[in-house]
Amino acid sequence: MARWQPDARGRLEAAALELFHKRGFEQTTVTDIAARAGLDKRTFYRLFGDKREALFSGGKLLEEVLIKAVAETDAAPFETVVAAFRRVADEIFTDRLDLARVRQSVIDSSPELQERELRKMGSLAAAVSAALRARGVGETAATLATESGVTVFRVAFARWVAPGSDASLTDLIAEVAAELRAVTSPPEPHPDLSQS
Amino acid sequence: MARWQPDARGRLEAAALELFHKRGFEQTTVTDIAARAGLDKRTFYRLFGDKREALFSGGKLLEEVLIKAVAETDAAPFETVVAAFRRVADEIFTDRLDLARVRQSVIDSSPELQERELRKMGSLAAAVSAALRARGVGETAATLATESGVTVFRVAFARWVAPGSDASLTDLIAEVAAELRAVTSPPEPHPDLSQS
DNA sequence: AGGACCAATGTCATCTTGTGACATCACCGT
DNA sequence: ACGGTGATGTCACAAGATGACATTGGTCCT
Numbered sequence: 001m002a003r004w005q006p007d008a009r010g011r012l013e014a015a016a017l018e019l020f021h022k023r024g025f026e027q028t029t030v031t032d033i034a035a036r037a038g039l040d041k042r043t044f045y046r047l048f049g050d051k052r053e054a055l056f057s058g059g060k061l062l063e064e065v066l067i068k069a070v071a072e073t074d075a076a077p078f079e080t081v082v083a084a085f086r087r088v089a090d091e092i093f094t095d096r097l098d099l100a101r102v103r104q105s106v107i108d109s110s111p112e113l114q115e116r117e118l119r120k121m122g123s124l125a126a127a128v129s130a131a132l133r134a135r136g137v138g139e140t141a142a143t144l145a146t147e148s149g150v151t152v153f154r155v156a157f158a159r160w161v162a163p164g165s166d167a168s169l170t171d172l173i174a175e176v177a178a179e180l181r182a183v184t185s186p187p188e189p190h191p192d193l194s195q196s
Numbered sequence: 197m198a199r200w201q202p203d204a205r206g207r208l209e210a211a212a213l214e215l216f217h218k219r220g221f222e223q224t225t226v227t228d229i230a231a232r233a234g235l236d237k238r239t240f241y242r243l244f245g246d247k248r249e250a251l252f253s254g255g256k257l258l259e260e261v262l263i264k265a266v267a268e269t270d271a272a273p274f275e276t277v278v279a280a281f282r283r284v285a286d287e288i289f290t291d292r293l294d295l296a297r298v299r300q301s302v303i304d305s306s307p308e309l310q311e312r313e314l315r316k317m318g319s320l321a322a323a324v325s326a327a328l329r330a331r332g333v334g335e336t337a338a339t340l341a342t343e344s345g346v347t348v349f350r351v352a353f354a355r356w357v358a359p360g361s362d363a364s365l366t367d368l369i370a371e372v373a374a375e376l377r378a379v380t381s382p383p384e385p386h387p388d389l390s391q392s
Numbered sequence: 393a394g395g396a397c398c399a400a401t402g403t404c405a406t407c408t409t410g411t412g413a414c415a416t417c418a419c420c421g422t
Numbered sequence: 423a424c425g426g427t428g429a430t431g432t433c434a435c436a437a438g439a440t441g442a443c444a445t446t447g448g449t450c451c452t
Binding site for chain 4: 200204238239
């Protein structure tokens with residue numbers, strides 16, 4: 001059973017991350033990636049929809065864990081989503097800070113990759129929202145709770161990978177969630193009339 | 197001054213919207229668009245960065261109006277952003293429902309266009325957040341208020357263009373903002389112990 | 393054993409996107 | 423009139439993406 005090297009997909013992902021990091025996304029050709037993995041360009045396109053997708057295969061696991069957590073949690077919508085993201089932080093991102101940093105630096109360097117990341121977040125949000133609705137949450141509440149939860153996760157994630165940071169992602173998510181609650185709280189009737 | 201037909205950019209935008217709508221985004225070639233506008237493919241790429249950009253030129257005006265509204269409003273961060281979007285709704289989207297519906301149907305039909313729309317929203321959010329920070333709002337609060345405001349706008353906009361809807365975008369934004377506040381309010385300590 | 397079959401990969405051809413380099417052409421001010 | 427100038431057209435080409443077909447070992451069935 002040694003006709004081909006095993007795990008072609010994994011080799012291509014590793015090669016892509018490496019080359020994107022070293023030369024930049026635009027300067028890396030799909031043929032380069034395939035060659036470094038000992039494969040052909042055509043094989044790359046059989047395993048990935050396009051050049052960017054090699055960086056985003058982990059999204060599937062993320063979505064699965066998240067959906068499962070939502071389905072198993074019984075709380076108010078927004079709290080459920082936040083709790084689900086905290087569980088994801090524990091189960092998936094702990095011990096992967098270095099990888100996350102490299103990956104994020106690559107994404108930050110390319111608008112094309114940022115677009116794809118946004119799209120992944122969007123489909124993630126759609127799945128979470130569907131999971132909430134499956135629990136009886138109304139459509140609007142599900143959407144708003146999900147979007148707010150995703151916002152919290154994104155801000156917390158950005159802090160987590162920022163240089164010099166050392167807090168755990170779980171804690172950061174809890175902190176940012178509290179801050180969002182404060183920001184969206186109904187305003188004081190006359191906030192400008194007194195100092196308190 | 198009739199060497200060339202005037203408003204090449206506008207003609208290309210109209211041609212792109214028409215062809216994307218009639219044949220679909222993928223099935224429309226840049227050469228098709230240029231030909232229909234009586235121009236050359238190369239000219240298209242001088243006016244637009246890529247094929248999708250022909251659908252998103254309005255974003256610049258949107259950002260300007262939004263930034264101006266944020267700069268001129270003096271209220272809490274989230275309320276400021278919501279108010280700014282309501283002003284945008286009045287100044288830009290009123291009387292453009294039909295166009296918005298066509299445009300949205302085109303975007304909804306193509307993942308590539310959805311990616312671009314997400315990116316536009318992202319840069320819009322960055323600009324709004326910067327405008328808030330220029331008014332002394334802290335970085336985290338600015339980000340969270342902006343992202344929440346954008347979420348409100350997106351949900352309201354989706355309702356506005358949905359078939360059968362007839363409420364004004366301004367009113368929808370106010371409604372959704374109230375719903376988001378409700379969703380992110382701190383939860384009751386023991387919500388399952390009594391019916392109230 | 394021997395051949396049919398299969399799944400992963402390679403090869404080739406082709407279209408489209410996007411861009412650099414250069415040509416064209418009518419209008420402009422002097 | 424003449425040489426800029428700016429918007430446009432023409433040509434060439436690398437890279438992304440995809441369909442059609444070939445290759446190649448391994449598996450399974452008889």
